[in-house]
Amino acid sequence: MMKERFEVRHIDLAVANAPVENGPALSIFWWKDLPLGTRASLQDELPYGIPQLRQLTAEYAAAQLEARSINLGAPLRATYEGWPKRALSLEAALKAEDLIESLDEFATASSASAHDISVVICTRDRDPALADCLRSVAAQRSAPGEIIVVDNSSNGNAKGVCGEFPGVRYVHEPQAGLSRARNAGIRASRLNIVAFTDDDVEVHPGWTAEIARAFADRDVDALTGLVLPARLDTPAQRCFQFTMGGFGTTFVPLTFDSRFFEETRPSGAHVWKMGAGANMAFQRSVFERVGLFDERLGAGAAGCSEDSELWYRLLATGGACLYEPRAVVFHHHRSDWPGLKRQMSAYMKGHVAALVVQYDNFGDRGNIVRICKQLPVYFLKTLVKTLFEGQPGRLGILVSEVQGWLAGLPFLLRFGWRKRRIPMRVTAIDAKGIAK
Amino acid sequence: MSYKLTDIELSEPLAPIELSTEQNGVGLIARWQGRLIGFEMIELSAGSVMTVERLKALADERFAGRIVVAKLEEELRERQPVEEAALPSLSIAICTKDRAQRLSRLLGSLDRVRGDHSFQFVEIVVVDNASVDAATREAVAGFRDIRYVFEPKAGLDFARNAALHAASGDIIAYLDDDVVVDRNWLAGLAKACRENPGVGGFTGLVLPYRLDTEAQIFFERRGGFGRGFARREFHRTRFDNPLHPVGSGTLGAGCNMAFNRALLIQLGSFDEALDTGAPLPGGGDLDIFYRVLRSGRPMIYEPQYAVYHEHRETIPQLRRQYWTWGLGMMAFLVKSYRTDDEMRAQHRALVCWWFYDQLKALARAARRFRGHELRFGMAELWGGIYGLAGEYDRSRARIQAIRERNP
Numbered sequence: 001m002m003k004e005r006f007e008v009r010h011i012d013l014a015v016a017n018a019p020v021e022n023g024p025a026l027s028i029f030w031w032k033d034l035p036l037g038t039r040a041s042l043q044d045e046l047p048y049g050i051p052q053l054r055q056l057t058a059e060y061a062a063a064q065l066e067a068r069s070i071n072l073g074a075p076l077r078a079t080y081e082g083w084p085k086r087a088l089s090l091e092a093a094l095k096a097e098d099l100i101e102s103l104d105e106f107a108t109a110s111s112a113s114a115h116d117i118s119v120v121i122c123t124r125d126r127d128p129a130l131a132d133c134l135r136s137v138a139a140q141r142s143a144p145g146e147i148i149v150v151d152n153s154s155n156g157n158a159k160g161v162c163g164e165f166p167g168v169r170y171v172h173e174p175q176a177g178l179s180r181a182r183n184a185g186i187r188a189s190r191l192n193i194v195a196f197t198d199d200d201v202e203v204h205p206g207w208t209a210e211i212a213r214a215f216a217d218r219d220v221d222a223l224t225g226l227v228l229p230a231r232l233d234t235p236a237q238r239c240f241q242f243t244m245g246g247f248g249t250t251f252v253p254l255t256f257d258s259r260f261f262e263e264t265r266p267s268g269a270h271v272w273k274m275g276a277g278a279n280m281a282f283q284r285s286v287f288e289r290v291g292l293f294d295e296r297l298g299a300g301a302a303g304c305s306e307d308s309e310l311w312y313r314l315l316a317t318g319g320a321c322l323y324e325p326r327a328v329v330f331h332h333h334r335s336d337w338p339g340l341k342r343q344m345s346a347y348m349k350g351h352v353a354a355l356v357v358q359y360d361n362f363g364d365r366g367n368i369v370r371i372c373k374q375l376p377v378y379f380l381k382t383l384v385k386t387l388f389e390g391q392p393g394r395l396g397i398l399v400s401e402v403q404g405w406l407a408g409l410p411f412l413l414r415f416g417w418r419k420r421r422i423p424m425r426v427t428a429i430d431a432k433g434i435a436k
Numbered sequence: 437m438s439y440k441l442t443d444i445e446l447s448e449p450l451a452p453i454e455l456s457t458e459q460n461g462v463g464l465i466a467r468w469q470g471r472l473i474g475f476e477m478i479e480l481s482a483g484s485v486m487t488v489e490r491l492k493a494l495a496d497e498r499f500a501g502r503i504v505v506a507k508l509e510e511e512l513r514e515r516q517p518v519e520e521a522a523l524p525s526l527s528i529a530i531c532t533k534d535r536a537q538r539l540s541r542l543l544g545s546l547d548r549v550r551g552d553h554s555f556q557f558v559e560i561v562v563v564d565n566a567s568v569d570a571a572t573r574e575a576v577a578g579f580r581d582i583r584y585v586f587e588p589k590a591g592l593d594f595a596r597n598a599a600l601h602a603a604s605g606d607i608i609a610y611l612d613d614d615v616v617v618d619r620n621w622l623a624g625l626a627k628a629c630r631e632n633p634g635v636g637g638f639t640g641l642v643l644p645y646r647l648d649t650e651a652q653i654f655f656e657r658r659g660g661f662g663r664g665f666a667r668r669e670f671h672r673t674r675f676d677n678p679l680h681p682v683g684s685g686t687l688g689a690g691c692n693m694a695f696n697r698a699l700l701i702q703l704g705s706f707d708e709a710l711d712t713g714a715p716l717p718g719g720g721d722l723d724i725f726y727r728v729l730r731s732g733r734p735m736i737y738e739p740q741y742a743v744y745h746e747h748r749e750t751i752p753q754l755r756r757q758y759w760t761w762g763l764g765m766m767a768f769l770v771k772s773y774r775t776d777d778e779m780r781a782q783h784r785a786l787v788c789w790w791f792y793d794q795l796k797a798l799a800r801a802a803r804r805f806r807g808h809e810l811r812f813g814m815a816e817l818w819g820g821i822y823g824l825a826g827e828y829d830r831s832r833a834r835i836q837a838i839r840e841r842n843p
Contacts, residue, residue, distance in 0.1 A: 057512055093504050388788075
């Protein structure tokens with residue numbers, strides 16, 4: 001599985017012809033503009049035959065209809081583990097007719113205008129990737145109101161690339177840290193919706209329009225979207241996608257609200273299941289209510305998880321976040337093993353740091369349970385599984401994860417670090433009477 | 437302990453299900469417009485009634501989603517019509533030994549479906565596998581248009597091979613004598629053949645025929661033979677399982693399987709040292725599934741191609757069955773380890789996985805004080821150990837002796 005190069009292949013199931021290409025691939029299935037699911041297959045399993053494509057289509061389409069058609073029990077809310085809770089009834093299933101027609105409706109590309117969206121892209125010493133990213137943003141079906149690039153490098157080297165794209169505002173934030181850069185982007189932005197993506201991402205042409213439609217249709221404070229792999233050329237990329245699960249979440253829209261928060265609270269509210277920072281958007285009012293990104297967290301500071309920590313504050317104060325997979329971006333995973341190991345280590349370290357911050361902010365003991373019990377159990381289980389199944393590369397990643405966890409533990413003891421809060425957030429929380 | 441096994445048609449108004457005082461549960465076979473879409477077992481108190489509300493709640497949760505999938509499949513079929521292959525000819529092979537009554541039951545169920553089909557022709561071949569008396573021959577004589585073949589060499593795979601050579605259809609569908617076919621069985625097989633021309637074979641759904649004893653209920657609860665209600669495809673390799681197709685039990689069971697007959701002959705037919713009857717009545721199906729997939733031809737699991745299997749009645753019988761599972765599995769693994777050099781690493785890994793999995797299940801059963809599970813688990817584990825310790829060779833010696841007795 002790890003030896004062969006996998007192609008990332010897009011298949012529109014609404015087109016009748018079965019694909020004829022061969023070779024190991026991760027197929028991403030669409031129904032017109034609606035992403036339906038992915039399936040990885042080896043040479044022997046390809047090409048997919050017509051009966052199999054029909055069956056896959058029916059199963060994917062049924063999931064979409066249950067998630068999106070009010071008649072069939074939609075919308076879905078996330079439950080424990082982030083999976084959807086279905087509300088389909090026998091009666092509704094028996095009555096349902098012209099299902100493909102409804103699917104076509106849901107698959108129509110958004111025609112909403114993105115003029116109210118500020119797109120913020122934070123970058124640091126990655127000019128070629130940033131150029132690809134900006135090209136994809138420039139190709140949006142509905143152009144965003146403004147595009148802001150926050151250059152987090154010390155010498156401002158991304159300025160040249162930005163100059164090639166008219167209409168891109170360049171902001172230089174020399175103090176290292178993704179949270180700092182993102183906050184600089186928020187401060188520089190002027191529109192009602194702030195959408196973030198990263199410099200190692202290429203966005204789908206409908207990305208901004210879908211964000212605009214989702215905020216117009218649904219009364220939510222924040223939004224996350226689908227992050228698909230752009231390429232699976234190297235073993236490290238395939239390991240991240242297939243063994244570690246990638247950024248993969250489901251292909252059906254889900255509402256993460258206080259119920260999800262309460263259900264998962266005993267083990268530290270599973271906010272990391274809500275999405276990825278590479279594809280998220282907020283109503284500006286969110287920042288006024290719960291504060292900006294915590295500058296102690298994020299790449300360049302304690303590690304990742306600054307995104308999920310903000311979602312934690314959002315849900316803890318009664319907000320809701322919609323996961324809408326129609327908003328699609330393509331992420332370039334780390335192509336080499338050292339890069340992937342650094343990333344997984346940083347994820348774990350940042351995760352622990354964020355759990356500490358969340359505990360400090362809200363006093364939920366579940367965060368500590370997660371650090372001291374759930375994560376060690378996860379390491380042990382993974383170890384046994386890896387020894388047994390022998391997934392290539394997994395053991396090395398596990399070592400990195402444990403290293404990240406160990407590096408995160410001191411945050412529990414660093415009281416000076418823990419006291420460094422952003423005043424704005426504390427006021428916001430105090431006003432709601434939630435802080436301990 | 438006894439469950440009431442009952443069919444419900446979801447497209448019609450539901451009716452409450454009444455239990456007798458001996459029954460303390462329901463096995464629900466759910467259909468939508470005749471199509472099989474789900475099976476659920478629900479424990480209830482003896483003599484109670486399963487109300488329409490409770491049925492509905494269950495249907496909302498378990499069956500409604502499959503109805504939507506089925507409707508979508510129909511809509512897609514209409515929207516993207518594809519020219520499907522013409523049907524080939526079909527031989528139905530039944531291998532039986534001293535079970536005239538069950539054979540009559542099966543032939544009766546086949547009689548109800550065999551008239552209506554579009555195969556080029558359908559023939560039924562009964563292979564009498566060295567039965568001690570004439571009851572089997574007499575049972576066959578009670579039905580019209582059935583070919584009777586006597587195979588003096590006792591052993592299921594001897595009988596299967598006799599059927600293979602006596603049959604004349606392009607496809608050969610095997611049925612064990614302890615099953616009864618569903619009313620969709622032939623139509624389900626026809627659908628699978630039409631949609632998938634050129635595949636190596638088919639397996640189908642196996643549901644319980646009755647759930648009258650503790651052993652039968654236990655077996656079905658522990659997974660039974662069922663492989664779900666969605667069509668599945670199996671190829672030589674599988675992305676999500678590097679050991680595939682060594683663990684070929686996921687494909688289905690030998691009591692309901694069909695193959696391209698020419699392919700089986702080309703592959704050298706069934707291995708007679710497996711499935712020889714006591715003490716090794718298993719492994720032949722695993723072996724043939726494995727060899728078909730290794731030849732590069734895919735196999736299809738089709739849930740509408742369904743039978744009902746009479747599970748073992750008593751706990752000792754069931755324990756013996758688990759023992760033979762372990763035995764058959766290991767005999768198959770030893771055999772294919774020797775004959776398929778390319779896959780040795782996978783065979784070794786599967787043996788490790790199998791023992792690891794058995795021990796894990798045993799530990800779980802012990803922790804929860806599940807007496808039966810523990811005993812069945814032990815039986816399967818011992819079967820595995822015994823099987824690994826030379827059972828395949830012992831079996832080969834036995835069939836050699838059988839061959840010599842029946843030149």
